[in-house]
Structure formats: C-alpha cells, structure tokens
Amino acid sequence: MQPATTLKEYRSATRAMFDLSSFNNPLAVTLTLKPFTYSQQGINPLTPDLASQNLRHFIKQLSRKILMRSQFRSGRRIPCYPAYESRDVTPHYHLALDRPDHISLEGFTGMVAVAWHKTQFGNRQIDIRPCDKGWIRYITKLRTKDNFINSIDWNNCHRPDSAV
Numbered sequence: 001m002q003p004a005t006t007l008k009e010y011r012s013a014t015r016a017m018f019d020l021s022s023f024n025n026p027l028a029v030t031l032t033l034k035p036f037t038y039s040q041q042g043i044n045p046l047t048p049d050l051a052s053q054n055l056r057h058f059i060k061q062l063s064r065k066i067l068m069r070s071q072f073r074s075g076r077r078i079p080c081y082p083a084y085e086s087r088d089v090t091p092h093y094h095l096a097l098d099r100p101d102h103i104s105l106e107g108f109t110g111m112v113a114v115a116w117h118k119t120q121f122g123n124r125q126i127d128i129r130p131c132d133k134g135w136i137r138y139i140t141k142l143r144t145k146d147n148f149i150n151s152i153d154w155n156n157c158h159r160p161d162s163a164v
Contacts, residue, residue, distance in 0.1 A: 007142070007148055007149075010148070010149060011140050011142065011148065014140050014152055015136055015137065015140050017159075018081040018096060018136045018139075018140070020096060020131070020132070020133060020135075020136065022079075022159075022160040022161070023079060023096070023098040023160060024098060024099075024100070024101055025098060025099040025100070025101065025105075025130075026096055026097070026098055026099075026130070026131045026132070026135075027096070027097045027098070027099050027105075027108070027128055027129065027130060027131055028094070028095075028096065028127075028128070028129045028130070028131035028135040029093075029094070029095040029096075029097050029112065029126070029127070029128050030092055030093070030094055030095075030125075030126065030127040030128075031055075031058070031092060031093045031095065031112075031116050031122065031123075031126055032090055032091070032092045032123040032124070032125040032126070033046055033051055033054065033090075033091040033092060033093070033121045033122070033123055034046065034121045034122070034123045035090070035091060037120055037121060046091055046121055048084060048086070048146075048150065050120075050121065051084055051086075051091060051093070051121065051153075052084070052153050052155055052156060054119045054120055054121040054122065055082060055084075055093055055119075055153060055156045056155065056156050057118075057119050057120075058115050058116055058118075058119050058122065059077050059078065059080055059156055059158070060077070061115040061118055061119075062078055062111060062112065062115040063076070063077045063078045065111050065115065066078055066100055066103065066111065077158040078097060078098065078100075078158065079096075079097065079098035079158050079159060079160040080095055080096070080097055080098075080156060080157065080158045081095065081096040081136070081139070081157055082094070082095050082152070082153040082156050082157060083095075083139040083140060083145075083151055083152055083153070084145075084151050084152075084153055085144040085145055085151065086144075086145075086146060087144050087145060087146045088144060089144050090123075090125075092125075093153070094135075094138070094139035095139075096131060096135060096136065096139070097112075098160060105128075108128075109128050112126065112128060113126055140152075
C-alpha cells in the first residue's frame with residue numbers, strides 16, 4: 001500500500017486499519033481527562049504527551065487485570081484503537097476496546113472505571129457501549145482534533161493479533 005498523501009487518504013487508511021471484524025466483543029469507550037492536576041510544584045496542565053502517558057498507564061492496568069500473567073509479561077495488551085480529542089471540548093479519548101468473552105459487560109465496565117480513576121488525569125465521566133463500524137467513523141472524524149495525524153494515539157494502539 002502506498003503512503004497516504006492527503007488528510008482524507010490518511011483518515012481512510014486509519015479507518016481500514018481500525019478493523020473491528022477481529023474483535024469478539026467491541027465496545028465504544030469514551031474517557032474524559034482532567035485539563036490539569038495539582039502537585040506540590042503547582043498546577044500541571046494536560047498536554048497531548050501526558051494524555052498519551054495517562055492512557056498507556058490505563059491500558060497497562062486494565063490489561064494486568066484481564067490477561068493471564070504470562071500474556072501480560074510477554075507484552076500483550078487488550079486490543080485498543082485510541083483517538084484523542086481536545087479542540088473546543090473537554091479533553092477525552094475515544095477508544096474501541098475488545099471485551100474478553102470471560103468477563104461480563106458489567107464486570108468489564110467496573111474494571112475500566114477502576115483502572116481509569118487510578119490514572120493521574122482520569123476524570124469521572126466514562127461512557128461504554130457496544131459498537132460497530134459507525135464508531136470507527138466517528139472517532140476518526142476531523143472535527144475536534146487539533147491535528148488529525150497526531151490525534152490517533154499509535155503508541156497505545158494494540159491490534160487483536162498482538163493482544164488477547
């Protein structure tokens with residue numbers, strides 16, 4: 001495949017990569033972030049890099065709870081397609097997550113909430129619903145993203161073939 005040259009081609013390629021057909025139980029997850037936190041040094045504003053670190057911590061915590069110890073230690077993570085939005089809105093992540101068969105929706109929702117609230121910038125508002133291809137179109141929209149190419153958090157993207 002040739003590299004994408006326009007923003008619309010890049011978005012189209014991203015949508016193709018975010019294929020939900022290999023997910024068993026795809027969920028649409030929205031996680032809000034605090035725009036800043038307080039510490040002894042003062043106010044710590046949220047940056048895109050800190051948001052990505054925060055999400056990485058969340059995925060690590062959630063994967064540790066869900067995966068077998070040997071899978072987690074080998075670097076596997078729960079399947080996740082993340083998109084970050086912060087332009088003219090409260091900073092938040094839209095994710096497509098794959099809920100494992102052995103965990104109920106209620107149990108998984110609780111695990112997500114606990115793991116997210118343990119992060120430094122995790123805010124209270126969380127939304128989790130079943131999803132389909134429409135969710136991928138929604139999270140890859142151009143609106144509310146400062147820079148579409150940088151809004152896809154590739155560092156925290158975990159495809160099913162490399163995860164559970």
